């Protein structure tokens with residue numbers, strides 16, 4: 284039980300997938316600030332050296348999380364650099380093509396599920412083996428608000444992120460008595476390169492999103508990193524199997540129309 288008045292990850296060894304960008308990079312940065320030793324894993328080998336410099340990471344490993352062989356190699360190499368793995372943050376992910384099922388390419392659908400769901404499974408499996416041996420560890424996976432409710436045009440991503448939530452709960456139940464906690468965050472819209480490219484291509488309308496969000500803005504990557512580091516730390520020592528919405532109230536809101544209209548008296552929450 285931690286008696287520290289602040290989150291302290293001194294001596295913890297952390298592996299962060301998707302660590303070369305966005306939420307993964309920001310979380311790696313905060314893990315490092317809180318005292319952990321960090322290795323970044325990412326498919327974008329070119330981006331890794333600069334991300335390691337920005338985050339203070341001890342090392343990097345590159346490969347595709349959807350490949351079992353690559354994951355086994357990345358986890359073994361990261362464990363060799365760090366001397367073991369206590370913490371795992373699974374942020375590697377890709378978006379989908381935002382078209383209804385009858386217009387989707389099955390190949391693209393499967394790739395989105397492979398990276399987001401199979402990739403999370405393989406990383407948990409490989410790092411989890413080391414944690415089971417050590418009888419301690421904490422994992423945080425990344426689901427999404429799209430994994431909590433249905434978003435038309437996003438069946439691959441939604442299915443994958445719902446699967447990440449279910450996998451998280453299953454692993455928490457399998458590994459709880461071995462000293463390993465497994466949780467997930469479910470972010471809403473966060474301004475990262477992934478979301479910025481959708482905004483730039485006018486696939487997302489920022490005003491629609493802000494008007495539907497009780498906190499009336501996009502999330503900051505730091506806000507995801509803080510939630511992830513809390514769940515990875517001893518401050519969350521009795522929390523496992525949770526899929527925590529970090530969503531500005533998005534998943535709490537259920538009325539018709541925009542929340543902004545209700546706030547200004549133009550709408551009604553009665554229906």
Ligand SMILES: NC(=O)c1ccc[n+]([C@@H]2O[C@H](COP(=O)([O-])OP(=O)(O)OC[C@H]3O[C@@H](n4cnc5c(N)ncnc54)[C@H](O)[C@@H]3O)[C@@H](O)[C@H]2O)c1
Nearest residue numbers: 301304305306326327347348375376427470472473475477
């Ligand atoms: N940004 C958001 O609004 C938002 C909302 C909900 C959930 N998420 C989830 O958060 C996570 C991080 O997203 P982000 O917005 O920071 O995206 P990002 O694109 O900025 O970062 C994702 C990183 O994952 C890496 N990656 C992608 N495919 C990979 C693969 N097959 N193997 C290894 N690495 C791979 C990319 O190279 C990149 O560095 C993703 O799982 C995403 O689905 C993001």
